[in-house]
Amino acid sequence: MKNTFNIHEVSNLLDVSIPKLLLWEKKNKLVPTEKDTNGINIYLKNQLVDFPIAKDVFESKWDEEIKIKPLGSYNSIELFAGAGGMALGFEKAGIHHVLLNEIDKFSCSTLRKNRPEWNVIEDDIKNLDFKKYANKVEIVTGGFPCQSFSAAGKKLGFEDTRGTLFFEFARCIKEVQPKIFVGENVKGLFHHDKGRTLQVIKDTIHELGYTLIEPRVLKAMYYKVPQKRERLFLIGIRNDLAEKNNDFKFPAPYKKVLTLTDAFKKGDLFDNDVPESIGDMYPARKKEILDFVPQGGYWKDLPDDLQREFMQRSYFLGGGKTGLARRLSMTAPSLTLVCSPSMKQTERCHPLETRPLTIRESARIQTFPDEWEFVGPKSQAYKQIGNAVPVNLAWSVARSIIDYLNKINVDNRKNTKTILQSESV
Known part of the structure; x- marks a missing residue:
């Protein structure tokens, strides 16, 4: 691990904007020790260790955790599987899928x-009837859509979720009785419907x-994914197992934060530069305007007359x-x-060229391998990628799941050995 970091690296590591870091400098909260030959602020490693996430990255156990392998055959059912981001990550960790359910025809084709x-x-x-998988599957996973529950605040139980897709996720758990389940959702679930949904x-x-x-x-971005996506994870352990072993650990972060350079160029993530593929294009006038936006910039970096033209009444x-008008x-x-x-409200313009990201560029940002093909029209490919769980994030969570199941296996073997020894006496 190196001992100095430039302002871009610190911004990524702490997930703090460069303007905010410059404000911190003025307030003496985090002052750079020097500037490089280009005038870029440089910080020392020991200045950053007081920030918990930086400390976690510097002390990362990633290299240890990637050695975690299943002590046995662990089977899973994946619900709301989409284009396979979660499933691919769990497969990469060594988990076997016995069933994947998805309603979208293009995703299923993928x-x-x-x-x-x-x-x-x-x-x-x-x-779907899941009863035939009862006590035969260790893991149930699914990124169920988040909806309000009409009966929330009344009984607050299993029946209150009827009519929602979470109810179907819960029904699968009830019928299968897996050892552990993983629910995945948007960060906003914490506060959805004033917290009633999560309750x-x-x-x-x-x-x-x-x-x-x-x-x-x-x-x-902390789990070897060059993207600032945030996902909420709900992990449940069957009570009879949780009582015996309650030290579930979420995955350790990767050793550094990856960038679009890592996504598009040969390096830590991929063995080659991003291959060419199809992608959307901007209308001529929009391209002319976005040409003026620098890397990392947005509409306020445009000349005032172009700001007015692009934003209109906004x-x-x-x-x-x-x-x-955001450029990555x-x-x-x-x-x-x-x-x-290329939605106007959530622009994702390519850093170096004035165009939207291509299919393969988008897939790499989600850490799909280049050989993973997305079936359907271009719009459907973008949709599948945009809705996916990043593969490497799922891979990280899957290792934590395997580590927990391994501990249960070891405990069971110890208990069995103890019983056999006592019976032989």
């Missing part, structure tokens, strides 16, 4: 195209006989609106990818 051996069920989850979920999990690990938001409304930077992780790469 799964079948890339993994013809997977058991992909293209159907509404409400039509119903917690009460339901308790009613199902599972112990919920305190929900945690994981930032993908120009007078105030506020940051930092997603508008090669020296930073990507902003969270969206399903349409």
Whole structure:
């Protein structure tokens, strides 16, 4: 681990904007020790260790954790599987999928195209019967959509979730009785419907006989993903197992924060530069305007006359609106990818060229391997990628799941050995 970091690296490491770091400098909160030959602020490692995330990265156990392998065959059911980000990450960790359910036909075609051996069920989850998998599957995973529960605040239990897709996720858990489950969702679930949605979920999990690990938001950029995507993880352990072993550990961060350079160029993530692929293009006038936006910039970096033309009435409304006319930077992780790469409200312009990201560039930001093909029209490929869980984030979580299941296996073997020894006496 090196001992000096430039302002771009510190911005990425602490997930703090460069303007904020410059403000910290004025307030003597974090003052650079020197400047390089280009006038860029330089900081020492020992200046950063007081920040918890920097300390975690500097002391990362990533290299130890990637050695974690299953002590046995661990099977999973994946619900709301999408284009396979979560499933691919769990497979990479050594978990075997016995069923993947998804209702979108293009996503199902993508799964079948890339993994013809997977058991992909293209159907509404409400039509599936999971009873035949009872006590045969260790893990159930799923990124269920977040909806309000009409009965929230009344009974607050399993029945209150009827009519929502979380109910179907919970029904699968009830029928299968896995040892552990992983629910994945947007960070906003914490405050959705004034916190009532999460409370119903917690009460339901308790009613199902599972112990919920305190929900945690994981930032993908700390798990070998060159993207600032944040996802909330709900991990539940069956009560009979949680009582014996309650030291579940979330994954350690990677040793550094990766950027778009890592996504597009040969290096830590990929063995070659990003291959060419299809992608959207901007209308001529929009391209002319965005040509004026620098790397990492947005509409306020335009000349005033172009700001007015591009923003129209929004120009007078105030506020940051930092997603508008936004160009990414090669020296930073990507902003969270969206399903349409050229939406005006959430622009994701290529750092070096004035165009949206291509399919393969987008897929690399989500850490899909280059050989993973997305089936369907271009718009559907973008949608599949934008909705996915980053593969490496899922891989990191899967290792934590395997580590916990391994501990249960070891405990069971010890208990069995003790019983056999006592019986032989």
